[in-house]
Amino acid sequence: MKEPYYYRNKVIVAFNQKYEYGLYEETSHRIVPMKSCLLHDEVTHQVLLQIQKILKKYRVSIYDEKKNKGFLKHVFIRRAISTNQTLVVLVAREPVMKGSKNFCQELIKACPTVKSVVLNINSRQTSVVLSKQEKVLYGKGFIVDELCGLTFKISAQSFYQVNHEQCTYLYHKLLSLLDLHKNDVILDTYCGIGTIGMFLAQYVDTVIGVELNKEAYKDALNNAKMNKIENIHFVNDDASHFMHELSKQKQKIDCVVMDPPRAGSTKTFIEAIKVLQPRQVIYVSCDPTTQARDLKMFEKIGYKGKDVYPVDMFPHTNHVETCMLLQRRTM
Numbered sequence: 001m002k003e004p005y006y007y008r009n010k011v012i013v014a015f016n017q018k019y020e021y022g023l024y025e026e027t028s029h030r031i032v033p034m035k036s037c038l039l040h041d042e043v044t045h046q047v048l049l050q051i052q053k054i055l056k057k058y059r060v061s062i063y064d065e066k067k068n069k070g071f072l073k074h075v076f077i078r079r080a081i082s083t084n085q086t087l088v089v090l091v092a093r094e095p096v097m098k099g100s101k102n103f104c105q106e107l108i109k110a111c112p113t114v115k116s117v118v119l120n121i122n123s124r125q126t127s128v129v130l131s132k133q134e135k136v137l138y139g140k141g142f143i144v145d146e147l148c149g150l151t152f153k154i155s156a157q158s159f160y161q162v163n164h165e166q167c168t169y170l171y172h173k174l175l176s177l178l179d180l181h182k183n184d185v186i187l188d189t190y191c192g193i194g195t196i197g198m199f200l201a202q203y204v205d206t207v208i209g210v211e212l213n214k215e216a217y218k219d220a221l222n223n224a225k226m227n228k229i230e231n232i233h234f235v236n237d238d239a240s241h242f243m244h245e246l247s248k249q250k251q252k253i254d255c256v257v258m259d260p261p262r263a264g265s266t267k268t269f270i271e272a273i274k275v276l277q278p279r280q281v282i283y284v285s286c287d288p289t290t291q292a293r294d295l296k297m298f299e300k301i302g303y304k305g306k307d308v309y310p311v312d313m314f315p316h317t318n319h320v321e322t323c324m325l326l327q328r329r330t331m
């Protein structure tokens with residue numbers, strides 16, 4: 001990145017009883033108050049300050065983990081960098097927010113980039129921030145961003161790469177590694193809101209995307225419609241189950257893109273690859289450890305890791321994204 005600062009488009013903070021907000025100290029739930037941050041942008045900073053001011057003004061009660069009491073657990077902010085839209089998610093223990101209208105009105109007046117405010121209701125005592133239950137307090141419950149010449153609707157629950165510039169680089173890198181033909185059928189597995197598959201759809205005959213998260217799957221369907229892409233189909237399923245079923249049908253698959261979560265993929269998934277025999281697999285990973293584990297299984301079924309590129313998706317952290325090309329060995 002030319003300017004490896006202020007790149008993060010997603011931030012989750014917690015508040016303490018003094019209305020200071022920040023991140024948890026490593027391996028604890030002690031909030032380290034945050035005055036400024038080099039990773040998220042100025043707009044996010046201003047939105048957080050405004051939320052802090054309004055929470056204080058209306059004395060919104062802050063969740064106390066030890067007592068399991070209080071309303072607000074976290075604030076989640078997502079920015080669409082190219083359209084300058086902001087989504088605010090208030091994660092709360094209860095389903096009713098007193099004074100939510102005033103809260104939204106004041107926030108939107110002070111921060112016009114805020115296009116939607118969502119209340120996520122998470123009453124469980126868990127480290128998972130978002131629950132599946134949500135209520136839209138203002139706007140449509142999603143924001144819209146532009147990436148690689150396409151338009152994407154992004155809901156609170158959907159995955160979206162945190163670094164717009166490096167994500168663009170990553171997608172172009174994987175395109176350059178693939179040897180695509182006009183009549184190809186490709187799979188975009190762990191597809192999120194469909195970004196990779198829709199980016200590749202213009203080069204091939206058919207793309208099939210598979211995604212487990214229902215909200216992301218719904219976003220993917222809408223995104224294909226919005227971009228008028230007709231040669232992409234999405235399936236809401238576990239990627240391994242889907243691959244296993246596909247392998248039973250012996251469908252022609254030319255290339256597979258896989259971009260699993262940190263846990264990596266599964267034996268079932270890779271055994272299905274053995275049956276389907278795509279000529280190329282692109283494995284995008286945010287955890288090289290699980291990628292290396294999976295690579296060993298790929299080697300056993302006759303796929304060789306050809307090239308691997310690190311992508312600095314998370315500058316100034318010890319995380320890295322990798323993009324690997326696996327090629328089927330010719331007999």
Ligand SMILES: C[S@@+](CC[C@H](N)C(=O)[O-])C[C@H]1O[C@@H](n2cnc3c(N)ncnc32)[C@H](O)[C@@H]1O
Pocket residue numbers: 158159160161189190191192193194195196210211212213216237238239240259260261286
């Ligand atoms: C690292 S994200 C990649 C998303 C997308 N490729 C992108 O670039 O934005 C991983 C995605 O896999 C989805 N996921 C997690 N477990 C899954 C599973 N077992 N089967 C299918 N999708 C899964 C997550 O919901 C998430 O959208």
